[in-house]
Amino acid sequence: MHELKAETLANWLTEKTNAIKTEITSISQLNGGASMYTWEITASFEGGLLEGTSRLILRSQSDTPLLPSIGIDCEFQLLKFLKSKKFQVPKPVYLDMSGLLTGNPAFIMQKTIGSSKFIGADSKLNILDRKQLTRDIGHQLGKLHKLKIPSNQLRLFKKAGEQSLIDRFYTQLDLLPYSLPVIEWALRWLEKNRPVKRSQSLCHGDFRNGNLLIHRKRLTGIIDWEFAHIGNPLEDIGWFCARCWRFGNDKEEAGGIGHLSDFMESYEITNPRKVNWVELPYWNIVATVKWALIAHRQGLRDSWNSARKLELALTGFKGVQLEHEILKLIKNHERVKI
Amino acid sequence: MKDADKMTKLLAAAKAVLEEDIIPSLPSRKRLSALLVEEALSIALNTTYQLVRQKENETAKNNKVLSNQIRSGVYDTSLDGKITKILSQDVAERLEASTPDFKIHQKFSQYLAK
Missing domain, CATH: 3.30.200.20 (Phosphorylase Kinase; domain 1)
Structure with missing residues (x-):
């Protein structure tokens, strides 16, 4: 019901x-x-x-x-x-x-006043608006990642932290009724290139421009916290910055909104804990693999609402675009290593 | 045709939106055009469905074999070697069939109700 x-x-x-x-x-x-x-x-x-x-x-x-x-x-x-x-x-x-x-x-x-629809390339935000907005976002995420979680609140996130991120991806892959060799290959690559484990933070889990509310050109709210968990702060940053969430506004590396340098500066002012930015490309790949798995899964879901059903079927087709992106990102990563 | 199964699902979903959401609310002068589009979608759907039946087993089997090889470490010594050519070829074919524009512009889109 x-x-x-x-x-x-x-x-x-x-x-x-x-x-x-x-x-x-x-x-x-x-x-x-x-x-x-x-x-x-x-x-x-x-x-x-x-x-x-x-x-x-x-x-x-x-x-x-x-x-x-x-x-x-x-x-x-x-x-x-x-x-x-x-x-x-x-x-x-x-x-x-x-x-x-x-x-x-x-x-x-x-209800928080604001909308997530006005961030894209065709929005009325000028360069200065974008800079300020990017700094606002960097500040909020930095603040989240430095937050000390009281032990009585930690129980909220235990479930998500039990399995490593890559193991969770394997579980999701195995739940699909067909094999996806590109995702299989990407997970193998992510395993082999896994960065050294660093300090963990409270992560939003779905921190992207669609979950940020904007009103009068300023950030008013961060919504959809259902995937919050304890993890590597770069997981949130990689998801936010992944090209697949910039919706064509690719030169604005910070979520299709602004420059990465503005985001990083504001984030670091708020959160003095060291973030290894060199690892960000790795986490962009993690993000793209995650979205590819979601897209494939969405393509299999059903809905009583015919428009929603069509949207889900179309999302399924994003899977192959994301696989293309994964191949490109990993190839670039390997090229830089040489 | 790779991803043909998904294609039939997509066409069926598009047809349902047309039949349930769009056609009933159209003025009669536009209804004929919409019914023609519906008919065209039905033909495309039936044709794709035939292709699914012919090809799906073979593709699924090949993907399963390759996935198992990757997971068991067959390509571990050179994850950026020969295997990437095989995977790239497969993705290029599927993109060509579903969203060839993406190969050119490589831009991710977003659905937004204005």
Whole structure:
């Protein structure tokens, strides 16, 4: 069941907020999210903790959550923790673990103003906007990667940290109903060229321009924390900077948004822990392999919504483009070594 | 044709969007053109489906053998040697069939509802 009934939601919110009455004035399901369902809601509260009109986001787990997902409960706790540390993340409000609202665990957060659609090459951002935005992003990621996680919060991420990244990729590859020799070869190469293990940080796990909200040319929010885990900070940076996420704006190496040098400078000012930038090309390859595996998997998924089904089938075809990119990246890497 | 299986799935998904989302909401003067597009998609779908049946077993078998060899370390002494030529050839053929433009521009695209 992936239905959200206005009446059920209104009653639940009335109880949670101690309001006299709640009216749901609009409710619409949003696209996106790897394994979550998302709705945007406008609610008017008479009395209670959220008196007035609030724009809210409801995020619900699907029937088939993806393996590395930390789950709704952990994501809710993590957002609370990050908000308390003044990160630019949506403010989580209420958690429904019973499945009353959507049939699956869900939580409500306040809507963050901003959109991720205005970052591409055709956006109205000028050079100075891009520079500032890149620095904002570098600052937020540096702050995340230097964060000390209290031991009572560490349990949130235990599941993701049990298996090495490459082992997880092998598991995902073996779940596909067909063989992919290029990915097999790339994983072998990644294993043989694995960098020395360095200090670990809290990683977002899906840090790319699609999960960054921009309003009036400034960063307003970082969303979709379901793949957060403890890992190498360069995993996030490699994912953010991988060419496959720049959407044609290739000369802006920092996520298709700005220059890598601006990102690095801002990141390092915030986070004095040493990052070995020489390893970044390796992590760009990791990112491209990861996205290729996701694309192949998405191509096999089904949906009740025909437009979504077509989008998934088209995403499946990105797999071969990413395989092409992997071959090119590894060949370049080998050439530089010589 | 490599990736023919995926191609049939893609064409079927495109046909479903056309039938369920687009055609019902079209004004009657545009409906005929859309029905012709639907018919063209059906022909392409049936033709591709025939190709899938002919070729899928052979390709899948070859890929499995090659993957097993890679995982068992057969190419470890020269991971950037002969094997890359085999893999590059395979990827080039699949790109040529599905998104030949990518070979030229090499730009990753994004779906955005305006």
